[in-house]
Amino acid sequence: MGPSEDPDELTGPRVLDNRRDATRYRVLVEIAARQPAVSQEEIADVIGVTSQAVSDYVRDLVDGGFVEKRGRGRYEVTKEGVDWIITRTDALSEFVSRVSDDVLGSVDVDAAVATDAFEEGDDVGLEMRDGVLHAVPEGGSAATAVVVTGGETGEAIGVTDFEGVVEYDPGVVTVVPIPAVTEGDPPHSDVIRDRATEADLVAVGGTEAYALATRTGVRPDARFGSATGVSQAALRGLDVLLLVSTDELSRHTTRLREDGVRYEVRDSLDR
Template identity: 55%
Template sequence: MTDGDRDVSVLRNKRDASRYQILVAIAARQPAVSQQEIADAVGVTAQAVSEYVRDLVDAEYVEKHGRGRYEVTKEGVDWLISRTEDLRDYTEFVTEEVIGQVESETAIADDAVRTGDRVTLSMRDGTLHAIPGGTDGALAVAITDAEEGEDVGVAEFEGLLDYRPGRVTVVVLPGVREGGSRAIDADRLAALAADHDLVAVAGTEALAAVRRAGREPDVRFGTALGVQEAAVRGLSVLLVLTARERSAHTDRLREHNVSYELVDARE
């Protein structure tokens, strides 16, 4: 998995979605490519296909070898692979971690809800919320009564929960004999902490470094699980750890399709 945030623009951007479909269609039919055939397959006009193909050629994702003859370039294949991986990871994430195969889930009621009410689901601050009413997005049915701010049971899920997994930024410290917390730029670490929802530490050197940056960590124990679950629920996490803790945490993030970025905050 590539470090850094996953960009699911194919889901959010109509232009990228069309480019993706057209590039797949070209790859499946190259080198002899009928724009009308692609238009029929994708559900756009032949004129739109022509414009998208010209755009893909300009982006060097497609090479033109004469009238009606096109070939997807290595850059185009790489773009397709990256977007396909993003879609797969996002789908797995939503299916397994967000809605899953559960019969019911618990949310916070944003207003009074009664059993049988239709509700719209949203994820805020890492917590599922239920808003009475709605016809679009992630929908469910309340299976308990609740007043505003109370927990409410929801089931009979429909639709896709519209939010992105949180980002994880990892700062790796050397051990105490190699400088430990003193090897870190405290101002840089403080700026990183201010840019994330949560700060987690693993190792005593990491705790000292975060305190040196003027911050108390939000998570000190069970950080491998805690960081993964926080990111899955849409929270951004700054994870500060020692080199000996790195693999235990990054391996878990990769196993659960949580992307992360390594940042150097040393002096």
């Protein structure tokens, strides 16, 4: 925008029509955020234009009645300028909402691990393996989808147009309370090691549980956020061994109940 532009055009620009209108909107917003002491150099740095360009925008905003100059380097957005910002911001918000709901919302794309090389447009089956959605060659799967972004074996690909239901059984969580340091002895290491081998995933909650796992030679798959992680893993079909300190037990079992996860608390793994 230059000095020769008609200031009356400021009454109704469509912010997304072109770069000029978008920059004009941003300059006015920056003035409103920084008033009354406004550094045109700072605005130029934020927006990514020259100081001279900002000066031209500011002059036209003043001429259009959207900004009032109070002195050297001091500006204030007028009521008309505030109304203009609100109107354009509301319009942008409505546009973003429509894009999100009508455009993006209508394209339901999920990610799946490819078990073979797939191209865009391929029909695939869907299976849950190790708690992760996998795309397999079509045929024999209760759930199917269409590939929207292809890839090689082992890569994540995008799938959509889902039909059917992915068949898998939710996992079971075996909860083993580990006594606090002021309480009794923990379960025998050999028993913990054997049960960890049988589980799809091992999680620990609390310092006592972590110490027991490492002393036993068991490397936990989940150490942090275990209440959430264990629940999500079981819901995706994994059997989980949860070693949890007694002071953390209630928090973990409450989350499992709330999420509808099957679990059993074993005070002794010998039984």
